[in-house]
Amino acid sequence: MKKVQWIGFAFLLIAAGCSSSKITTSWKAEGATPKKYSKIMVLALIREADRTIQQNMENHFVGDLKDLGYNAVSSLQDYGPKAFDKMDEEAAILKLKNSGVDAVITIVLLDKQKERKYVPGNMHYSPYNHFYDRFWGYRNTLYNRIYEPGYYVTDTKYFWESNLYEMDTQKLVYSVQTQSFDPATSEIMGHEYGLMIVKNMVKQHVLQHSVVDTPER
Numbered sequence: 001m002k003k004v005q006w007i008g009f010a011f012l013l014i015a016a017g018c019s020s021s022k023i024t025t026s027w028k029a030e031g032a033t034p035k036k037y038s039k040i041m042v043l044a045l046i047r048e049a050d051r052t053i054q055q056n057m058e059n060h061f062v063g064d065l066k067d068l069g070y071n072a073v074s075s076l077q078d079y080g081p082k083a084f085d086k087m088d089e090e091a092a093i094l095k096l097k098n099s100g101v102d103a104v105i106t107i108v109l110l111d112k113q114k115e116r117k118y119v120p121g122n123m124h125y126s127p128y129n130h131f132y133d134r135f136w137g138y139r140n141t142l143y144n145r146i147y148e149p150g151y152y153v154t155d156t157k158y159f160w161e162s163n164l165y166e167m168d169t170q171k172l173v174y175s176v177q178t179q180s181f182d183p184a185t186s187e188i189m190g191h192e193y194g195l196m197i198v199k200n201m202v203k204q205h206v207l208q209h210s211v212v213d214t215p216e217r
Helices: 002-016 048-067 075-079 089-098 135-147 186-203
Strands: 021-028 040-045 072-074 103-119 151-166 172-181
Touching: 021 186, 040 048, 040 075, 048 072, 048 075, 048 103, 048 186, 072 075, 151 186, 172 186
Parallel strands: 040 072, 040 103
Antiparallel strands: 021 172, 103 151, 151 172
8 A cells, every 4th residue: 555655646746847845954963873763753833724734744754754664653643733732841741751752853834935926928939840841830839829928826935844852861863954845735745855854864874774663552
């Protein structure tokens, strides 16, 4: 089933063009080494209006961590959208530790910007080709290019930050900032993001490339 889903997403990414997401900066704590965490919770801090985005970002990140062999869970799925709202720090940390969570990866939407721009019509020079061979083909081709009106489009940029914290010390181990430019859907954005960050964490020797599966608690 996982393979079928991956093929489906690969098709969507090809159809949408190249990846819309990229890493802008990343950091790792000095002396940090790859660890096999017992249970990693993925926590997206996104406003309620973007709940679908939160769900997609968490679920895909969890799936990519599981592909590495880690036991990972979604905060939204396991604890709900307001599970920690009325808790103080001590109660929240205790709740996580009691459920076996020893590391938390946050996903924060730092900013979301919309940019409106004008796209001109398709009037441009084309070298001679088969459309020039016959009058009507030439006329129709050039007519469409000359008279096609321009239009306005709105692009959306998402600026993200993810941090990895260890629960025993509550120290920051890894931090990364990224930008997603006008993704086709939040589903595609979540898929790109999780894959990109997990791959970078392995590259930076924050996570192990492969670990023994840990049973769900």
